[in-house]
Amino acid sequence: MLKIKNINTCYGQVHVLKNVSLHLDEGEIVTLIGANGAGKTTLLNSLSGIVPLKSGEILFAGSPIGNLAPHKIVALGISQVPEGRQVFKPLSVEDNLELGAYPNYKRKEGRKEVKKIMEMVFNLFPTLLERRKQLAGTLSGGEQQMLSIGRALMAGPKLLLLDEPSMGLAPMIVQEIFRVIENLSREKRTTILLVEQNARASLKMADRGYVLETGRVILQGSASELLENREVQRAYLGKDKKEIWER
Amino acid sequence: MKIWDPRHECIPRDELEQLQLERLQATINRVYKNVIYYRKIFSELGVIPEDIQSLSDLTHLPFTTREDLRLNYPYGMFAVPLREVVRIHSSSGTTSKPIVVGYTKNDIRMWSNLVARFMTAAGVAHDDLVQIAFHYGLFTGAFGLHYGAETIGASVIPMSTGNSEKQIMIMQDYKTTVLVCTPNYAMALAGRMEKIGVDPKGLSLRVGLFGGEPWSETMRREIENRLNLSATDNYGLSEVIGPGVAGECLHKNGMHISEDAFIPEIVDPETGATLPPGSIGELVLTTLTKEAFPMIRYRTGDITSLDYAMCDCGRTMVRMKKTMDRSDDMLIIRGVNVFPSQIEEAIFSIAQDVPPHQLVVKRQDEMDVLEVMIEVTENIFSLEMQKQRMFLDSLRKRIRSMVGIDVAVRLVEPGSIPCQDGKIVGVIDRRQL
Numbered sequence: 078m079l080k081i082k083n084i085n086t087c088y089g090q091v092h093v094l095k096n097v098s099l100h101l102d103e104g105e106i107v108t109l110i111g112a113n114g115a116g117k118t119t120l121l122n123s124l125s126g127i128v129p130l131k132s133g134e135i136l137f138a139g140s141p142i143g144n145l146a147p148h149k150i151v152a153l154g155i156s157q158v159p160e161g162r163q164v165f166k167p168l169s170v171e172d173n174l175e176l177g178a179y180p181n182y183k184r185k186e187g188r189k190e191v192k193k194i195m196e197m198v199f200n201l202f203p204t205l206l207e208r209r210k211q212l213a214g215t216l217s218g219g220e221q222q223m224l225s226i227g228r229a230l231m232a233g234p235k236l237l238l239l240d241e242p243s244m245g246l247a248p249m250i251v252q253e254i255f256r257v258i259e260n261l262s263r264e265k266r267t268t269i270l271l272v273e274q275n276a277r278a279s280l281k282m283a284d285r286g287y288v289l290e291t292g293r294v295i296l297q298g299s300a301s302e303l304l305e306n307r308e309v310q311r312a313y314l315g316k317d318k319k320e321i322w323e324r
Numbered sequence: 325m326k327i328w329d330p331r332h333e334c335i336p337r338d339e340l341e342q343l344q345l346e347r348l349q350a351t352i353n354r355v356y357k358n359v360i361y362y363r364k365i366f367s368e369l370g371v372i373p374e375d376i377q378s379l380s381d382l383t384h385l386p387f388t389t390r391e392d393l394r395l396n397y398p399y400g401m402f403a404v405p406l407r408e409v410v411r412i413h414s415s416s417g418t419t420s421k422p423i424v425v426g427y428t429k430n431d432i433r434m435w436s437n438l439v440a441r442f443m444t445a446a447g448v449a450h451d452d453l454v455q456i457a458f459h460y461g462l463f464t465g466a467f468g469l470h471y472g473a474e475t476i477g478a479s480v481i482p483m484s485t486g487n488s489e490k491q492i493m494i495m496q497d498y499k500t501t502v503l504v505c506t507p508n509y510a511m512a513l514a515g516r517m518e519k520i521g522v523d524p525k526g527l528s529l530r531v532g533l534f535g536g537e538p539w540s541e542t543m544r545r546e547i548e549n550r551l552n553l554s555a556t557d558n559y560g561l562s563e564v565i566g567p568g569v570a571g572e573c574l575h576k577n578g579m580h581i582s583e584d585a586f587i588p589e590i591v592d593p594e595t596g597a598t599l600p601p602g603s604i605g606e607l608v609l610t611t612l613t614k615e616a617f618p619m620i621r622y623r624t625g626d627i628t629s630l631d632y633a634m635c636d637c638g639r640t641m642v643r644m645k646k647t648m649d650r651s652d653d654m655l656i657i658r659g660v661n662v663f664p665s666q667i668e669e670a671i672f673s674i675a676q677d678v679p680p681h682q683l684v685v686k687r688q689d690e691m692d693v694l695e696v697m698i699e700v701t702e703n704i705f706s707l708e709m710q711k712q713r714m715f716l717d718s719l720r721k722r723i724r725s726m727v728g729i730d731v732a733v734r735l736v737e738p739g740s741i742p743c744q745d746g747k748i749v750g751v752i753d754r755r756q757l
Contacts, residue, residue, distance in 0.1 A: 083377045096374045098346045293353045305430050307408040
């Protein structure tokens with residue numbers, strides 16, 4: 078459903094993404110792993126139109142979206158859950174969610190749909206229902222992450238871009254978030270591109286993965302292959318040095 | 325008919341090309357980072373990984389030849405540290421030094437699945453009994469087929485080569501359904517069965533997977549009739565992975581190349597220029613999924629052509645014609661690659677001199693035989709009879725240890741080896757394929 082060919086992105090003079098090509102098939106979970114500064118977030122931002130492309134091609138469901146404005150890309154069915162949640166803190170949970178449904182209001186049946194989707198989101202995250210009137214700024218980190226995912230889902234995306242959903246969260250909460258992501262994929266057939274520091278957990282959940290190193294894809298393959306790859310184990314899975322280097 | 329990996333074997337061409345591009349770029353990035361040889365040769369040509377923006381940009385990259393592998397003997401072309409390699413194989417090079425190839429754990433798994441593809445395409449299933457009569461050892465053939473069969477879930481009988489009567493006995497008693505060997509050995513087995521009065525129709529053989537050397541359609545018909553099975557060809561070479569590059573389906577109209585793992589090109593063997601689809605030329609392969617030993621544009625030396633027309637079996641993978649010719653002087657004798665330069669090196673190491681000599685390949689009792697004819701020089705002539713015999717004996721042994729096959733060595737009169745345009749005809753191949 079998504080095809081990226083040879084995209085290059087620059088911040089000023091700094092060449093960040095170098096000829097990155099990747100694809101996602103419908104219903105897949107694909108994960109991007111790489112060290113800090115490898116270009117993972119930049120890739121997501123290029124997809125959602127926040128960072129302009131220097132060159133290259135992005136096809137979504139067959140049509141080019143390479144240089145569209147972000148709101149048009151959301152309307153086509155790509156929603157991003159940004160790094161560090163970025164919820165609107167002074168607004169209530171409900172208002173945050175409604176803002177996520179912005180593209181739907183333009184359509185005739187929009188209001189009804191928004192209600193339906195909001196119910197679905199509350200089903201996924203019952204805590205959000207309990208706190209629907211509470212201000213987003215007063216939520217815990219985990220709840221804010223749930224809200225951030227919920228807000229992205231409000232636009233009814235076909236493709237969900239998740240940037241570090243586990244960052245700074247307690248292990249229990251991370252498990253909960255990952256369970257929901259897996260549900261979205263298995264039950265709702267949402268296609269997911271997942272950027273994660275926790276490479277082991279994301280590879281366990283994903284179908285396939287790409288490994289970025291200084292803006293280049295150096296490895297790609299099924300998640301099980303990447304978990305077996307020594308280079309990945311050494312650099313990203315935090316395998317004890319002893320296990321790998323010493324006999 | 326069952327397809328082992330329909331997700332990849334039947335992939336639409338545009339999706340395949342995207343996958344190939346992604347894998348090619350990752351491979352180039354990795355060899356540029358990890359293989360000193362490739363980094364050096366790319367920078368000499370002023371090529372950086374970012375120059376590869378489409379599959380056709382592959383032609384900007386240099387070829388890798390057998391000579392390059394020889395110069396980087398033994399581990400120079402490895403893209404991972406040796407501690408990540410779980411298997412080492414080798415194949416003969418143009419000199420006494422072989423070519424060394426390595427596999428990681430993932431490589432072995434990927435290889436097994438590629439072999440499982442063509443074995444399934446040939447009709448092998450999980451309830452088959454597969455008798456493997458390839459030589460187990462440094463050669464990749466036996467292990468590749470062994471893993472492929474196990475991956476399918478078939479039962480493997482790792483017979484290795486030789487001892488035809490025992491092979492036949494096991495076929496009878498164990499009820500072997502699939503035979504894996506070189507086509508020549510299949511002929512030899514059929515001959516032996518006739519001699520000892522075993523009727524192939526009384527055996528359980530159903531499928532034959534024959535590879536390791538070129539064979540013709542005539543030979544296929546003969547093997548199928550004599551052994552009462554369906555015979556398919558498959559193709560591979562150790563430098564690229566071993567068996568598993570390509571294999572025939574039951575339509576027997578060319579070998580499907582696993583294009584999600586290898587990019588095939590056809591080039592002019594003289595100029596190296598890329599030839600348009602359908603042309604006959606030398607096959608060049610680039611690996612897309614190998615971790616330990618990736619190859620960029622490897623010159624296989626095999627002459628063939630590619631057919632992109634859809635096959636009735638449903639696989640979208642391109643088909644290559646049976647290879648019948650070589651672009652170099654490599655001979656394939658009983659499945660073993662032999663270079664005339666290796667023989668020359670052996671002669672020099674024993675005689676301290678290279679007298680005029682000629683290699684004659686012929687078929688005796690349905691087996692390939694290599695004869696080395698050496699013109700008698702003064703040095704050899706002056707030896708006593710016993711020393712002459714010792715000389716021939718040690719030469720035979722030396723060739724055996726260097727090349728890996730038994731040869732016959734004969735002394736002939738000076739000037740008796742035929743010349744053409746003042747040059748000695750180095751190789752005569754009297755086999756009729």
